Every structure is written in structure tokens, then in C-alpha cells.
Amino acid sequence: MKFRCERDDLVEALGTAGRAVANRGGALPVLSGVRLELEGDTLRLTGSDLDLTISVTTTVAGESNGVAVVPAKIASDVVRSLDSGRVEIVVEDDEAQITSGRFASSIRLLPADEFPRLASPAENAVTLDAGDLSSALSQVVPAASSDDARPILTGVLMAAEGNGLRLVATDSYRLAVRDLEGSAVLDEGQTVLVPSRALRELVRALGDGEVTLRLGEREATFEVGSTRVTTRLIEGEFPNYRGLIPSTYPNRMVVSREALGDAVRRVRLMAREATPVRLTMSAEGLELDAVTQDIGQARESVDATFDGTELTVGFNPDYLLDGIEVAPGEEITLETTDANKPAVLRSVDRGDFLYLLMPVRI
Incomplete structure (x- = not known):
């Protein structure tokens, strides 16, 4: 694999994908890396801890296609340390060689064949206004719990409400409810529980325009421009918030x-x-x-x-x-x-x- 790109574009892409990289002990070692996949002039970078996956594409000057997994932190630190301008990356055997100006470095790769094969997003898709969703999430997500001992409360409930979508979160001390009128994402009576961590990452990616939501049986995928955020849904019964x-x-x-x-x-x-x-x-x-x-x-x-x-x-x-x-x-x-x-x-x-x-x- 060999390509050239602008330093600033690569820093942003590595940073975005790297936010999903596994940092906890006991995870597969390969999940501490970002997977790079080059096809033509399109480079896809993917980070995952199996619960949350963030994938982003960026345009580069590609010379030879390939797949590699680079350690996320060291690769991001090295590229960020460079001056703005052209960066060249060449992958040979078990190393990635990074050059820019008079700087040269080589980074040992992680085994690409051990990186988990991730499920494809569901085919059924609905679109939402990105600005409206960003505003709603900013109001609701802070009320979700950060205590992993109570996983149900770390999620944001998405429920069909009237002709729109209702977002609900609580940590048992406060409760936030926001309705998005006209955003018919779910069928009547349908609910899903989305981890607040994934939604916080989604908010960082949202801007103007639209966001595409794909709901599977166990996963939700949000697509915004060149960024894709996929998360496992939380299983369990959300508290009866209406009674509160x-x-x-x-x-x-x-x-x-x-x-x-x-x-x-x-x-x-x-x-x-x-x-x-x-x-x-x-x-x-x-x-x-x-x-x-x-x-x-x-x-x-x-x-x-x-x-x-x-x-x-x-x-x-x-x-x-x-x-x-x-x-x-x-x-x-x-x-x-x-x-x-x-x-x-x-x-x-x-x-x-x-x-x-x-x-x-x-």
C-alpha cells in the first residue's frame, strides 16, 4: 500500500476513527489500532472496540491498494507532529513508513487479518435533518448515566411518538425528553436504546445537511458525509419515564x-x-x-x-x-x-x- 495526502486531512481522519479504538484492558490487541484500507484514491480509516465503530473516508493520491492496521496513538502522534503539507505513507511487510519533508519514520504494524470483520449496515435507511438531530442530542445526551454498572441508563431511548421521534435519557437524578416532529424513524410502538457514548461521537460529526440512519436488529449506523458511526444497541427495558x-x-x-x-x-x-x-x-x-x-x-x-x-x-x-x-x-x-x-x-x-x-x- 502506498499513498500521499495532506497532513491536516490525515490528522483529522486518524483522530475521528481513533476515538472508537479500544482503550480498556483485555481487549484484542489489534483493536488498539486503526485499520487503513486504500482503494484507488479513497482511503478508509476504521477504529472499533466492537461496541462502537467509527469509519471515515478521505481522498488521497493512491499508488497501490492495500490494507494495514497501524497503532492508533503512535500513528496519530507522529502525523500530528509534522508540519502542514504532503505526507507519504508506504506499507511494506510489517511496517508503515511515514515521510514528510526531511522527516522519516517507520511504525510496526498490527496483524490486519486479526482485525474483526464488522457487520455491514442495514439496508433500510431514513434521513434526518443533521442540525435538528444535533440540537436534540445536545439537550438529551448529558442526562444519560456514565455508570457502566447500570448499562440501561447509559443509553438514550429512541421511541416513536406521534408522527415523529422522541429522545429520552436519565441517570435517575434527572430526566431529559426531546421530541423531533415529523422525523418518522421508527414504527409505532417501536423503541431502541442507543449508547450515549456513540451519540456523543455522532454529535461531533454532525453539521448541516442530512444524516442517514440505518437500524438493524442489534446495531444502529449513522452516516454523515464521509463519517460512519456504528454502535451496538443496548438490550433491556428502559425505565417507565412517563410515570415520573x-x-x-x-x-x-x-x-x-x-x-x-x-x-x-x-x-x-x-x-x-x-x-x-x-x-x-x-x-x-x-x-x-x-x-x-x-x-x-x-x-x-x-x-x-x-x-x-x-x-x-x-x-x-x-x-x-x-x-x-x-x-x-x-x-x-x-x-x-x-x-x-x-x-x-x-x-x-x-x-x-x-x-x-x-x-x-x-
């Missing part, structure tokens, strides 16, 4: 999203060692405060409209801020029942996003 969302709330506060976010950022500076930020809501408006023993306290008032019975609720400031930052619109509502039951944050102007947050006892 009360149908009515006796207390409702309307507040500027920007003003509330800024106040939380300032007050949480004193919320150390799991100290909650307390929100006191009344007819006079909203007051936030946090007190951490031996450190100090902070308090700030924010203009707000409140209907209901005066109450004080404590929240994890980071979780609260996550919801505020991704809610659309200039004004948001915070609906509460009492200090010990879930609160719901929504946009005043749009009904396609909901963020439920469990309070912290104070």
Missing part, C-alpha cells in the same frame, strides 16, 4: 433563562462538597443561596413571576445548570409540587423539550 412526570403542578415560576443561569453560576461557587443551591420561590420573586460550612455563603435575587405556595427547593447546581443551558427560548418555567418531589423545567415558547430534576433534601 406529574400531569399537573400547583407551583409555577417563569424566569429569564439567561438571568437564572448567570445567578446559578455565581451562587454555586459556594456550593462545595455536594452542597445544594436552594431556590426560594414566592410572590416577590426568586432568591438563590448556597452555604458551605468553613467556606462561606452566596445569595442572589432574580426577577421572576411565581404562582403557587411559597417554598424552598434544593438542587444539585450542576444538574440544574445543565437543564437551563440546553432549554430553548429566552424564558423558562420551573414547575414544582413540593420540596421533595421532582421539578420540571421547560421553555415558555416551545413544548418539545422537558427536563425533570430530582430535588436535594435540605
Whole structure:
């Protein structure tokens, strides 16, 4: 195999494919590498840990076709260290020779025949607006759990809802729900559970235009331009999230999203060692405060409209801020029942996003 390409293009392609490379102990040694496959002037780079696979193509000046697996980290580090310009890679026997200007290096290859044969994407495909999907995922994915001991909660539920698609994620402390109207991806009653890790990588690849989704029995593949992200689906029953969302709330506060976010950022500076930020809501408006023993306290008032019975609720400031930052619109509502039951944050102007947050006892 022999080809020439621009250093910047190769750095980007190696970085994209390399994000799926296996880093955990016990994985097949060959999965620590990126598979290169050259056919004509098209170079395909693939990284995989068997659960997540990222494949990207880039145009090169190819001289001879071939397949090789290069150690991901060292290959990426070497190419990134080069000056911008032309890079030549020649694969002979068990080495990849990299030259650029006066620089020359050789890297020992991993056995290409040991790289797992990956399943082909499903044939049935649907297209989604990439911008809309990116926005929805940015709102929902942060609410998924990162605790692998509870794999069900590390996924994002995709479910048919009306004539569109619903995305749901929870880590048991907060819940995010976003509807994409008119995106009929699934059949009525159908659901799939997609690992949040794969969706975070997908968000990095999304831009304008369209994304193609191919759903198989056990895998989902997203195709965006020259990048393909394939992930195994999570098996199991997602929690009954609908039962967590009360149908009515006796207390409702309307507040500027920007003003509330800024106040939380300032007050949480004193919320150390799991100290909650307390929100006191009344007819006079909203007051936030946090007190951490031996450190100090902070308090700030924010203009707000409140209907209901005066109450004080404590929240994890980071979780609260996550919801505020991704809610659309200039004004948001915070609906509460009492200090010990879930609160719901929504946009005043749009009904396609909901963020439920469990309070912290104070």
C-alpha cells in the first residue's frame, strides 16, 4: 500500500476513527489500532472496540491498494507532529513508513487479518435533518448515566411518538425528553436504546445537511458525509419515564433563562462538597443561596413571576445548570409540587423539550 495526502486531512481522519479504538484492558490487541484500507484514491480509516465503530473516508493520491492496521496513538502522534503539507505513507511487510519533508519514520504494524470483520449496515435507511438531530442530542445526551454498572441508563431511548421521534435519557437524578416532529424513524410502538457514548461521537460529526440512519436488529449506523458511526444497541427495558412526570403542578415560576443561569453560576461557587443551591420561590420573586460550612455563603435575587405556595427547593447546581443551558427560548418555567418531589423545567415558547430534576433534601 502506498499513498500521499495532506497532513491536516490525515490528522483529522486518524483522530475521528481513533476515538472508537479500544482503550480498556483485555481487549484484542489489534483493536488498539486503526485499520487503513486504500482503494484507488479513497482511503478508509476504521477504529472499533466492537461496541462502537467509527469509519471515515478521505481522498488521497493512491499508488497501490492495500490494507494495514497501524497503532492508533503512535500513528496519530507522529502525523500530528509534522508540519502542514504532503505526507507519504508506504506499507511494506510489517511496517508503515511515514515521510514528510526531511522527516522519516517507520511504525510496526498490527496483524490486519486479526482485525474483526464488522457487520455491514442495514439496508433500510431514513434521513434526518443533521442540525435538528444535533440540537436534540445536545439537550438529551448529558442526562444519560456514565455508570457502566447500570448499562440501561447509559443509553438514550429512541421511541416513536406521534408522527415523529422522541429522545429520552436519565441517570435517575434527572430526566431529559426531546421530541423531533415529523422525523418518522421508527414504527409505532417501536423503541431502541442507543449508547450515549456513540451519540456523543455522532454529535461531533454532525453539521448541516442530512444524516442517514440505518437500524438493524442489534446495531444502529449513522452516516454523515464521509463519517460512519456504528454502535451496538443496548438490550433491556428502559425505565417507565412517563410515570415520573406529574400531569399537573400547583407551583409555577417563569424566569429569564439567561438571568437564572448567570445567578446559578455565581451562587454555586459556594456550593462545595455536594452542597445544594436552594431556590426560594414566592410572590416577590426568586432568591438563590448556597452555604458551605468553613467556606462561606452566596445569595442572589432574580426577577421572576411565581404562582403557587411559597417554598424552598434544593438542587444539585450542576444538574440544574445543565437543564437551563440546553432549554430553548429566552424564558423558562420551573414547575414544582413540593420540596421533595421532582421539578420540571421547560421553555415558555416551545413544548418539545422537558427536563425533570430530582430535588436535594435540605
